[in-house]
Amino acid sequence: xxxxxxxxxxxxxxxxxxxxxxxxxxxxxxxxxxxxxxxxxxxxxxxxxxxxxxxxxxxxxxxxxxxxxxxxxxxxxxxxxxxxxxxxxxxxxxxxxxxxxxxxxxxxxxxxxxxxxxxxxxxxxxxxxxxxxxxxxxxxxxxxxxxxxxxxxxxxxxxxxxxxxxxxxxxxxxxxxxxxxxxxxxxxxxxxxxxxxxxxxxxxxxxxxxxxxxxxxxxxxxxxxxxxxxxxxxxxxxxxxxxxxxxxxxxxxxxxxxxxxxxxxxxxxxxxxxxxxxxxxxxxxxxxxxxxxxxxxxxxxxx
Numbered sequence: 500x501x502x503x504x505x506x507x508x509x510x511x512x513x514x515x516x517x518x519x520x521x522x523x524x525x526x527x528x529x530x531x532x533x534x535x536x537x538x539x540x541x542x543x544x545x546x547x548x549x550x551x552x553x554x555x556x557x558x559x560x561x562x563x564x565x566x567x568x569x570x571x572x573x574x575x576x577x578x579x580x581x582x583x584x585x586x587x588x589x590x591x592x593x594x595x596x597x598x599x600x601x602x603x604x605x606x607x608x609x610x611x612x613x614x615x616x617x618x619x620x621x622x623x624x625x626x627x628x629x630x631x632x633x634x635x636x637x638x639x640x641x642x643x644x645x646x647x648x649x650x651x652x653x654x655x656x657x658x659x660x661x662x663x664x665x666x667x668x669x670x671x672x673x674x675x676x677x678x679x680x681x682x683x684x685x686x687x688x689x690x691x692x693x694x695x696x697x698x699x700x701x702x703x704x705x706x707x708x709x710x711x712x713x714x715x716x717x718x719x720x721x722x723x724x725x726x727x728x729x730x731x732x733x734x735x736x737x738x739x740x741x742x743x744x745x746x747x748x749x750x751x752x753x754x755x756x757x758x759x760x761x762x763x764x765x766x767x768x769x770x771x772x773x774x775x776x777x778x779x780x781x782x783x784x785x786x787x788x789x790x791x792x793x794x795x796x797x798x799x800x801x802x
Contacts, residue, residue: 515742554566631645682737690790762782764784
């Protein structure tokens with residue numbers, strides 16, 4: 500499947516493109532920015548004592564990559580109705596990792612606005628903890644999966660660890676106020692713990708860029724000096740309602756708050772995509788789960 504698209508060149512539009520695919524009879528989506536290519540299945544080598552969600556490993560252009568069964572990762576019925584004649588491998592890269600996801604069928608690409616993506620509520624087949632958003636199409640419901648969590652469930656070492664911060668030593672940063680936009684409840688909790696351990700105890704969390712922007716603008720509308728109230732903003736990229744690139748652009752285009760430094764902390768920080776954050780005016784960009792580097796960048800911009 501060809502993945503070249505105008506949106507890959509644009510920044511801050513609050514839009515994304517997703518690739519729709521099927522597992523059994525359910526429809527799911529993955530951000531195009533996470534996908535390197537979509538290929539036909541390759542021969543697999545099984546790994547003794549591997550995690551049950553890993554089907555095996557395969558070689559692709561000189562790289563040995565793990566192949567993950569999304570059917571198993573999502574806990575879907577292995578005996579569900581499915582046609583494996585169109586099964587595909589989705590080669591993905593994010594969080595500084597490259598992995599392959601096995602899916603039953605890849606259908607099409609959708610271009611949508613983040614403000615049309617709803618928070619997951621009660622779902623019949625899939626745990627809502629595995630889903631970051633729901634797209635209601637006219638003929639179906641597409642679930643955007645939390646691929647970061649799927650990887651961390653397999654390899655907890657791929658996540659954020661507070662222990663990394665201890666190497667930085669004793670710190671006192673409680674007078675510094677940070678606004679953070681992150682849609683994952685798990686990551687909000689981990690960020691809160693690790694930033695607190697790093698001395699940054701005064702962090703206001705929001706689950707999307709829209710709510711964080713409204714909070715910042717409300718402080719200004721109340722007549723407060725925003726630079727006394729908030730010293731730095733941290734944002735994820737993939738968030739319902741308003742993504743991190745658009746959030747950053749809105750800050751930089753508003754002369755009343757444009758001097759706020761914004762650090763993008765996302766699984767989508769790669770050399771190929773870094774230009775998008777630069778274009779919208781981010782002060783810096785750090786790839787998840789490099790929490791140590793994030794703290795050092797915070798130190799750099801607000802001390």
